[in-house]
Amino acid sequence: MALAALISAMQAVDETGDALRATLPLAGGTLVEHQARLAVAAGAGAVVILVERLPAALTAAVDRLRREGLRVEIARGLSDAVDRIHPDESLLMLADGCITDPSVVQRIADAGVPAILTVPDDADHAPFERIDAVVRWGGLLLTDGARLRQTAAMLGEWDLESTILRRAVQEGAVRIPAYEEGAALVAIARGAADLESLDRAVIAAARGPAADWPARYLFPPIVDLAALMLARRGAEPHWLAASAAGSALLSLPFALYGLRWPALALLLLSGPLLAIAGRLAAVRLAPVRRGRLLARARTGAAGLALSLLGADLAQTGGWGWLFLAMLVLPLMAALAREGDNLARLEGVSPPWIASPDGLIWAFLPAAILGYWEGGVALAASYAAASFALVQHRVMRALRESFV
Numbered sequence: 001m002a003l004a005a006l007i008s009a010m011q012a013v014d015e016t017g018d019a020l021r022a023t024l025p026l027a028g029g030t031l032v033e034h035q036a037r038l039a040v041a042a043g044a045g046a047v048v049i050l051v052e053r054l055p056a057a058l059t060a061a062v063d064r065l066r067r068e069g070l071r072v073e074i075a076r077g078l079s080d081a082v083d084r085i086h087p088d089e090s091l092l093m094l095a096d097g098c099i100t101d102p103s104v105v106q107r108i109a110d111a112g113v114p115a116i117l118t119v120p121d122d123a124d125h126a127p128f129e130r131i132d133a134v135v136r137w138g139g140l141l142l143t144d145g146a147r148l149r150q151t152a153a154m155l156g157e158w159d160l161e162s163t164i165l166r167r168a169v170q171e172g173a174v175r176i177p178a179y180e181e182g183a184a185l186v187a188i189a190r191g192a193a194d195l196e197s198l199d200r201a202v203i204a205a206a207r208g209p210a211a212d213w214p215a216r217y218l219f220p221p222i223v224d225l226a227a228l229m230l231a232r233r234g235a236e237p238h239w240l241a242a243s244a245a246g247s248a249l250l251s252l253p254f255a256l257y258g259l260r261w262p263a264l265a266l267l268l269l270s271g272p273l274l275a276i277a278g279r280l281a282a283v284r285l286a287p288v289r290r291g292r293l294l295a296r297a298r299t300g301a302a303g304l305a306l307s308l309l310g311a312d313l314a315q316t317g318g319w320g321w322l323f324l325a326m327l328v329l330p331l332m333a334a335l336a337r338e339g340d341n342l343a344r345l346e347g348v349s350p351p352w353i354a355s356p357d358g359l360i361w362a363f364l365p366a367a368i369l370g371y372w373e374g375g376v377a378l379a380a381s382y383a384a385a386s387f388a389l390v391q392h393r394v395m396r397a398l399r400e401s402f403v
Contacts, residue, residue, distance in 0.1 A: 003109060004089045004145070005039035005047045006081060007032060008096040008161055009058065013191050021097035022049070023057035024189055027202050027283050028234035030061040031189055034202065035094050036072060037065075037285040041102050042109040044092055046071045048084050050160065068286070078152055078160060087146040095129075095161055097189040098139030099198060101205045102285060104184050107176055108140045114173035115142040116165065119186055127188040129162065137165055138178045138186050203228050206282035212355035219275045226272075227279040238289040240277035244270040245294040248301035255308035263309075264360075264367055267302055271357040274298065299356045303329035306359075306379060313373055321373060324380045328359070331383040338390045345397040354386035 009022035009032055022032035036047045047065075051058065051074060065072045075081035085091060092109055100117075108117055117138030119125045128136035143164060151167055178186045185205045189198055203224065210216030230240070247270040254263035274295065281288045288294070310325025335354060343349040359379045366375030 002045055002086070002089045003043045003092060004085050005036070005042075005044035005092045005094065006085065006148075007035050007039070007047060007049045007094045009049050009051045011096040020051075020055065020058060021189055021191075022051075023055060023061065024097075024192065024195060025232075026099070026189070026195065027199055027231040029064070029284075030057065031097065031099065032058065033061050033065055034099065036070060038100070038102055038105045039092055039094065040070055041285040042092065042105045044109075046073065046084075048073050048075050048081050050075045050078070050081050052076070082145075082149055082152050085145040085148060087144070087149055089145045091143050091145055091148060093141040093143065093161070093164065095137070095139035095141075095188065098187075099189060099202065100138070100140065100178070100186045101184050103181070104138075104178060104186065105140060107181075108142050111142055111174055111176060113142055113144050114147070114168040114171055116168055116173045116175055117141070117178055117186070118175045119178045125186075127190060129165065131165075131169055135175065135177075139188060141165060141168055141173075143168060199232060200228060202283060203231060203279065206279055208278075208282060210351050211349070212351050212353070212358045214271060214355075214357040214361045215275060216351050218361065219272050222272045223275045223279050226276050227283070230276065231280055231283055235280060237277040237281040237284070238291075238294075240273055240280065241288045241291055241294045244273035244277065245297040245301070247273060248298040248305070251305045252301060252308065255305040255312075258312050260309065260312075260367070260372060263305055264363065267305060267360045268364065270298055270302075271360060299332070300329075302356050302360060303332070306376070309372065310376055313376065317373060321376055325376050328379050328383050331380070331387055332356070332359075335383060335387045335390060338387060338394055341394050342390050342397070345394060345401070350390075352386075353390055354383045359383065 009020055011021045013019040013021060013024065022030065024031045026034050032049060039047050047070060049062065049072065054074065062072050062074060073084050075084055090113055104117065108115055117140040118131065118135040119128055119138045121130060121134055121136050125136050128138060130136050141164065147167065148164070151164055178184050185201045187198060187201065247266045251263040251266035254266070277288050306325045306328055310322040313321040332354065339349050339353060359382060362378060362382055363375040366372065366378060
């Protein structure tokens with residue numbers, strides 16, 4: 001069954017009514033933009049925004065979403081919204097000002113109709129609407145177009161959120177606890193005072209599983225701080241990813257002329273830049289534009305820089321250093337293939353295996369000690385050992401699958 005989304009954008013921030021909750025700034029955009037991306041990421045083919053009036057800030061937000069390729073429609077009343085939603089469609093409803101994790105939205109979208117998200121009835125969740133003495137509504141609800149039409153025909157124009165919530169509760173809707181799978185972001189933004197904490201929470205919620213050990217242990221403090229500042233300024237993830245690739249490419253002239261430290265510094269810098277780009281893209285719930293190409297360009301530049309270092313070392317230490325340095329790139333290519341196979345078989349790729357950032361940062365201690373030959377030897381050994389161990393795990397998983 002197709003999924004559509006209905007976002008309520010009716011509540012004003014204050015008594016003047018000049019600004020809506022939906023247009024509060026959030027992570028470089030507006031709150032309603034983030035809600036729409038959450039719905040689309042959960043599988044909604046169309047997003048309907050229910051409004052009574054259309055301020056310029058909301059019009060601009062809708063235009064930006066449409067430029068991103070999202071199908072977004074404006075409904076100026078309940079009857080208009082009903083006409084835009086097919087009776088056979090599942091309908092994901094987001095409360096006015098509701099912000100949560102993509103995983104939470106996905107759980108609701110995958111549930112059977114009707115379903116509601118719940119949070120505990122305690123002081124921390126006072127802004128949420130109470131369902132009973134135990135739980136409150138978490139701001140997400142799954143119903144369908146037919147139920148929406150039936151209720152509209154029965155009552156006409158009404159308080160959409162409360163009425164359809166009550167009907168879902170009366171029908172015995174499945175209750176999905178927001179924190180059933182651990183900590184989660186579930187909040188209702190009521191005004192500008194909530195934005196500082198919400199910005200930080202959205203940036204933190206976008207942190208995915210670490211791809212390698214630098215991403216797990218070294219980058220998070222830098223990425224958290226930089227992503228927060230850049231997201232608020234609307235920075236484009238593509239340009240950060242391009243800067244990461246450019247930094248790696250810029251290391252090549254330095255490596256060619258034997259300027260080892262500038263070359264290594266540029267390669268070290270490229271890792272956090274790419275990680276920040278990935279975090280900003282995760283906040284926007286969209287991949288980095290040309291992200292795979294830029295990542296490959298960065299990896300290729302790092303491999304070439306290592307080969308140039310090997311050639312420099314070969315002038316005094318023998319051509320074996322060049323051979324060892326050039327061996328790393330094909331090993332990493334083979335490791336990437338086997339790593340993908342392991343992820344498919346076991347559902348996870350271990351963060352300890354060699355990666356471009358893992359090799360670059362593992363090289364740093366040898367460089368600090370002035371033992372550049374040891375860095376080359378370590379990089380080649382690390383890549384070879386990772387390939388052998390991953391291949392062993394792949395073969396073991398294959399054998400177990402046939403038993």
